Amino acid sequence: xxxxxxxxxxxxxxxxxxxxxxxxxxxxxxxxxxxxxxxxxxxxxxxxxxxxxxxxxxxxxxxxxxxxxxxxxxxxxxxxxxxxxxxxxxxxxxxxxxxxxxxxxxxxxxxxxxxxxxxxxxxxxxxxxxxxxxxxxxxxxxxxxxxxxxxxxxxxxxxxxxxxxxxxxxxxxxxxxxxxxxxxxxxxxxxxxxxxxxxxxxxxxxxxxxxxxxxxxxxxxxxxxxxxxxxxxxxxxxxxxxxxxxxxxxxxxxxxxxxxxxxxxxxxxxxxxxxxxxxxxxxxxxxxxxxxxxxxxxxxxxxxxxxxxxxxxxxxxxxxxxxxxxxxxxxxxxxxxxxxxxxxxxxxxxxxxxxxxxxxxxxxxxxxxxxxxxxxxxxxxxxxxxxxxxxxxxxxxxxxxxxxxxxxxxxxxxxxxxxxxxxxxxxxxxxxxxxxxxxxxxxxxxxxxxxxxxxxxxxxxxxxxxxx
Numbered sequence: 001x002x003x004x005x006x007x008x009x010x011x012x013x014x015x016x017x018x019x020x021x022x023x024x025x026x027x028x029x030x031x032x033x034x035x036x037x038x039x040x041x042x043x044x045x046x047x048x049x050x051x052x053x054x055x056x057x058x059x060x061x062x063x064x065x066x067x068x069x070x071x072x073x074x075x076x077x078x079x080x081x082x083x084x085x086x087x088x089x090x091x092x093x094x095x096x097x098x099x100x101x102x103x104x105x106x107x108x109x110x111x112x113x114x115x116x117x118x119x120x121x122x123x124x125x126x127x128x129x130x131x132x133x134x135x136x137x138x139x140x141x142x143x144x145x146x147x148x149x150x151x152x153x154x155x156x157x158x159x160x161x162x163x164x165x166x167x168x169x170x171x172x173x174x175x176x177x178x179x180x181x182x183x184x185x186x187x188x189x190x191x192x193x194x195x196x197x198x199x200x201x202x203x204x205x206x207x208x209x210x211x212x213x214x215x216x217x218x219x220x221x222x223x224x225x226x227x228x229x230x231x232x233x234x235x236x237x238x239x240x241x242x243x244x245x246x247x248x249x250x251x252x253x254x255x256x257x258x259x260x261x262x263x264x265x266x267x268x269x270x271x272x273x274x275x276x277x278x279x280x281x282x283x284x285x286x287x288x289x290x291x292x293x294x295x296x297x298x299x300x301x302x303x304x305x306x307x308x309x310x311x312x313x314x315x316x317x318x319x320x321x322x323x324x325x326x327x328x329x330x331x332x333x334x335x336x337x338x339x340x341x342x343x344x345x346x347x348x349x350x351x352x353x354x355x356x357x358x359x360x361x362x363x364x365x366x367x368x369x370x371x372x373x374x375x376x377x378x379x380x381x382x383x384x385x386x387x388x389x390x391x392x393x394x395x396x397x398x399x400x401x402x403x404x405x406x407x408x409x410x411x412x413x414x415x416x417x418x419x420x421x422x423x424x425x426x427x428x429x430x431x432x433x434x435x436x437x438x439x440x441x442x443x444x445x446x447x448x449x450x451x452x453x454x455x456x457x458x459x460x461x462x463x464x465x466x467x468x
Contacts, residue, residue, distance in 0.1 A: 002233040003028045005221055007208045010094030012427050013240030014189040015444045016451045021196035023455035032207035033090035047093035047186035057180050061312035067098045074348050083351040085393025092204045093186035101172040101183050103134045103441035111435040115413050124445035132172040132184045145291040147280045155376045169294040211253035217421045236422040243396040243429035251344040257410045263401045264340040267331040267394040273384030274326045282323045297436045303366040304331040304436040317383030332366045333434035334359055336398045395439050400429035415450035424450050
């Protein structure tokens, strides 16, 4: 009996592969890229988060430049509607070696859609949080956390924002034993599999070229590995290769839903770095963890506001005391539209996402909110004043959207491709609505539901392991 083949080794693909192996299915995980060479291995495993290296704990501002070096941008000279920030990461671990690890949930009545009923959403979210080691208590001992949270809460009261609140931002990571955080990545998802380890085969440096199928059923994946082509038989296939590579693989395989590559949306990201007011900072010499807070989206303010010390600054022009540095990251949703699309018949994809007047108005309101929050917390660090990231860089979604109508969606509520019996997709590309929060936790929750569906449909039939 052939295995289930999972394409893509980011946190979402790794979560699917793990769950299928745990449920008794022989599983093969394919990844086009290889392991990333680390500056400081220090016992690191393949698929480890780059931020777990000592150098980026000591110099947080250096991380962004390192992360960008692993992003392959399609057309950085494109105009804004052409998404100059659109890129992909080809490496074992995928985006999981770079992501910010922020893992909030969607909220019923705000940005959650009925792919699952509420009890199932809650169960799958809890499942995903356990798998990714998501916690909110890592920064409870931070003096800055308490002081900044209190100041933000007062600001919301003073501005009459009665539907907004300040909360600890859920993070996929756990204490590293040295006063820091070990950030969760693919290596952590695939560790401690126990008996399921024998049912999971990992093949890095193996690029999926096309999916072989006939009469609505997939049979194999043609792959390129070691300079030649090969065929990997499959009882079912799950493509979790990212919002851009996934639709391209389907198109190359002559699986061409009308919605494929359309309904593209992303997060315009407004970023800034602050020097905290002294009254909000940790005392000199104190070993004080940085804060990690968020103001969840509300109906009146449907954007995601984060106050944290996260990815660092690219080009600061002013030295600063680390105990007083903090970052603001605000995400605005973009309304999905069918006309927002990526090309699928070009060697390098091209994009068309033209923001509407309501999109621009929302960005302007979010910008004003960031300026007001910044003013209440401190002053801008020179060279790190509020600026917009290149369009399309943050969280592209919707290119393989989930829905009930095959004319306007690519997969159904189980993640199965419309018209295909045993082909499934997983990833943020499935998200059909304009959520404002970091989407990875939501995508993992949906992917776990898909994995359970596949396991139940196929049963725990075992196959012979394939050679690595």
